[in-house]
Amino acid sequence: MRLTIIGAGAIGGTIGAHMIRAGHDILFCDADQEHVDAINERGLTIEGPVENFTVSARAIAPEDLPERLGPTAIAVKSQHTAQAAELLRGRLLEDDYVVSFQNGLNSDILSAAAGRERVILSFVNFGADVMGPGRIMQGNIGTFMVGELPGVGITDRVLALVSALPYARATDNIMGYLWGKEAYGSMLFAGAVSDLSIADSLEQERWRPLMLAVAREVLAQSPVPPEGFDGFEPDDLEGSLARLVDFNRRSAKSHSGIYRDLVFRHRKTEVDGQLGELKGPLTHHTAAIIHAIERGERICEVANLELLAALERAERLGRPLNAIVHLIPAPPRAAAGPLLGMPVAVKDIFAVAGLPQGNGNPRAMAGPAVPQDATAVAQLRSAAADVFCTTAMLEYAAGALHPEVPETLNPFDTSRTAGGSSGGSAALVGAGVCPAALGTDTGGSVRIPAAYCGVVGLKPSHGAISQNGVQPLAPSLDEVGVIAVDVATVARVFAVLTGSSPQRSKGPLRVGFVAAHLQDPALEPEVQAIIGSAMERINAGGWTVAAVESQALPQLGALFDPIFNYEVWQVHGDRVQKDPGHFGPETLRLLRAAESATREGHDRAMAERDRLVRQWAEEMRPFDLMVTPAVPFVAPPTTPPMDTAQGEQEGMFTGVFNVIGAPALVLPCGWTRAGLPVGLQLVGAVGADAALLAAGALVEEILDVDSRAPGQTQAIGGVR
Secondary structure: EEEEOOOHHHHHHHHHHHHHHHHOOEEEOOHHHHHHHHHHHHEEEEEOOOOEEEEEEEEEHHHHHOOOOOOEEEOOHHHHHHHHOOOOOOOOOOOOEEEEEOOOOHHHHHHHHHHHEEEEEEOOOOOOEEEEEOEEEOOOOOOOOEEEEOOOOOHHHHHEEEEEEEEEOOOOOOOOOOHHHHHHHHHHHHOOOOOOOOOHHHOOOHHHHHHHHHHHHHHOOOOOOOOOOOOOOOOHHHHHHHHHHHHHHHHOOOOHHHHHHHHHOOOOOOHHHHHHOOOOOOHHHHHHHHHHHHHOOOOOOOHHHHHHHHHHHHHHHHHHHHEEEHHHHHHHHOOOOOOOOOOEEOOEOOOOOOOOOOOOHHHOOOOOOOOOOHHHHHHHHHHOOOEEEOOOOOOOHHOOOOOOOOOOOOOOOOEEEEOOOOHHHHHHHHHHOOOOOEEEEEEEEEEEEHHHHHOOOEOOOOOOOOOOOOOOOOOOEEEEEEEEEEEEHHHHHHHHHHHHOOOOOOOOEEEEEEEHHHHOOOOOOHHHHHHHHHHHHHHHOOOOOEEEEOOHHHHHOOHHHHHHHHHHHHHHHHHHHHHHHOOOHHHHHHHHHHOOOOOOHHHHHHHHHHHHHHHHHHHHHHHHEEEEEOOOOOOOOOOOOOOOOOHHHHOOOOOHHHHHOOEEEEEEEEEOOOOEEEEEEEEOOOOOHHHHHHHHHHHHHHHOOOOOOOOOOOOOOOOO
């Protein structure tokens, strides 16, 4: 057989070398002049575990192709298909054909240049790599199928071609094989963003949901029944992973050609040709990270795989909870830092460069992109965290939901709210989408949703974390807070945002509690019992636990409204008067209720606050931390507006510490019989955030609350 092969790289070169050895007349054409010269001077060598041999061969550059080609194979990267196809125009006689030895779905491009009747397709799954000019390593022997376009059947020319090709077989469903390869290829692209081998990226349990999801996304688009090969079975994707691991472990080619293009050859991959035309978010997220690596903005490392896995979880777990506003598939970040490999979500109240600052308001969400990150977002990026998502929130964090913005649902019971106003951030962490998220807290907006969603939430001391670039609500009460899976993760993020260092506490510590809090009639009985059990475990740990009869706390709590109302009107009053339709009706009602607040009333409240904070500090002096309930009840069906009776109860244990400016940490302390989490609040001295986090880590260890995936239920207390 006489065959011109355009593209003498890994696949074209391997196939052509085997054909030459079998006595066929092969002409290679390749754009790499050094490779062409080496083939002409020294022959083409195939090396590796399969076979080792060298054949004499002819090779030319594209500009030297003859006027008549005869039967031709295209074996270039998919992104070069159109350029290679142009070489076919006017060079094929009536009975000539072109066969593709490529990845991707390229038949339309070839048909446009050569005519549909001339196109034959193939599916090639053996691994090979160009090792140098004139040298190719063949890593294994895999499936090689050849067939006509759909509806033609197996023809004589396909059978003749198969008889000449190494390892090849004929099929009447070549598109099924190519769609199967698209699905498998999508997993290879996902794995190639890391430095793991093919087998390792497919084998590790933590990446399985990602690999299965991206393959399913592709297979769902196949217009023909997809075919299996070399352990990959479209009808048994989960079982396929183990078989593909075994197949790739036995190959001398440990990493994909995609990885080699990115790391060693520093050239564009086939991502656009293979994934570009596909629909679905995961292939697009994968392509975005590949493009970032191609541009030199990232390197192949496991941190990228962590990001891609978080994006998959966001699509699968976060979107059904209405927790996501925007996903950022390949966010800019530093190449190295203390948060490398940590995907972090941020509430949509933060400025994130390139996105609108939505604030839970439909008009703002459809507004222009902001040009610059909030300081906290920039600090995360500088620490190499991947700020990959902006999260849903109550409108302007003012305590009510806009009617056009869906409620964020609780990951442990989707008939209930995740809480507000940082509910989207808490829901994503609680659902296991990401280990950490940022929120804001003016009266409990980090701690309340953290309690509802079974995660840890920190409201730091006033001003500990920069609020530059964050939409204010009531500036002397506002705080940027951290929500995370555990206290250690909160401490890592807090250290980055404050330039501080985490502390360790040896214990035992002195713990105070306000007896009136634990006996308050607003506490649901089961919540009260779980908190009481937690206090007993803390006491049993050898710590000093004593009741406090605080005179300052009730008076400080009463100052929240005059401070909040005056400041919120200063922030939003002008817009309320000029454009009331900008706000949802409940938010508008809350804001208008603040219109009568006066500067004099605010100043009196602030002066009284200063006096009472000093009194509170004296009451706190005998203790390392104070313990209170986080919320008097579990997550309700919907977030109660602040000006309702339930809304006031919801913040009864949290808002006072915004007035004081003290750090407050909420962490899980147990589970109800219905499987809903209950939170405990730990409060430290003003400015003693690191000490509070250190104490919180000890409390977390003492309570030893079981970590649950959403949907699990256990008995009261939730302790192993």
